[in-house]
């Protein structure tokens with residue numbers, strides 16, 4: 001689903017593309033249409049899911065379509081628990097509002113009030129603030145009577161930090177006629193209570209999965225060419241300390257092929273995908289659960305909701321294009337306090353997907369080489385098509401080729 005089908009105008013869609021976002025994340029898909037439509041929304045999503053843009057983008061859309069009642073009157077207020085988060089939201093908004101004339105100010109403590117007061121004097125459309133400093137400035141410098149849109153970001157954290165009295169005071173200064181959005185990582189009784197106080201018939205959108213892979217999972221990338229993946233997998237699995245391994249394949253056909261090759265190499269393997277009958281799937285899963293096979297090769301859809309205890313390793317034979325799928329896949333291991341390893345094969349074609357994932361999770365995943373494994377493709381040349389054989393083998397040969405002294409002399413002479 002493209003961004004433009006979420007109800008955003010071409011100008012904003014252009015800024016999104018300029019920012020390098022190609023497709024909306026699940027929270028963006030779920031929240032943006034409601035917000036553009038004017039509803040109050042409770043968004044349950046964690047950092048790293050793209051939640052900032054999920055409210056910033058529709059907010060920019062609303063600001064563009066509703067005229068300001070006066071040049072110096074702020075129309076949107078975003079409250080965040082920490083300076084870092086407020087600064088981050090400010091930065092994201094600056095990037096996404098590049099094609100729009102939206103004046104904004106970030107208001108938080110620990111720095112001089114002066115530039116903040118001056119910005120307010122010049123006139124802003126959007127205030128991004130932490131509760132403490134905003135309250136300080138509300139005495140003399142901030143007028144919230146023109147606010148039409150209010151966002152409480154990481155509301156659960158604001159409550160944990162004891163900001164409830166301040167938030168109440170700020171909310172009391174806002175006009176009743178407004179659209180209110182509340183974002184939190186998890187829903188709780190306290191959140192329900194303040195939602196009932198501040199929001200009107202809110203739509204609840206929830207993104208269940210964590211975007212930041214569980215800390216209990218150790219992750220590695222193994223750069224490898226396409227044609228060497230199977231041999232690398234066999235080599236890795238020859239280590240019997242990998243006791244319970246879930247291997248992900250992009251396609252059903254691929255899953256069958258991998259399982260066949262592993263079994264042929266003497267590694268007991270079952271396959272799980274939607275082309276198999278229910279009986280076959282149950283049998284595969286049971287064999288894996290009862291440790292009769294050490295390896296299960298599955299596709300994303302077949303593995304959805306799979307809850308097998310004690311999976312020691314997840315191996316992405318094919319790297320998933322969507323970050324959510326990566327997170328979902330590696331979440332199959334390291335469940336409930338147990339630890340696990342996630343290994344992902346990465347071909348040059350996968351690099352854009354890796355970049356996207358690292359950007360979304362704000363983490364760089366360590367790259368590894370398996371010691372003693374022959375990564376060269378020369379032994380395989382006769383099995384691949386001439387075109388791919390040329391591109392891969394030639395590339396590596398060219399990069400290591402050095403002119404011999406005689407040829408160098410010839411060039412110079």
Ligand code: AMP
Pocket residue numbers: 020021022023024025028046047048049050051052053359360361
């Ligand atoms: P957040 O969850 O708002 O902290 O966002 C996490 C990271 O994802 C930020 O670095 C954003 O720039 C990035 N991001 C947000 N939405 C998208 C998207 N649709 N495509 C790619 N990156 C995104």
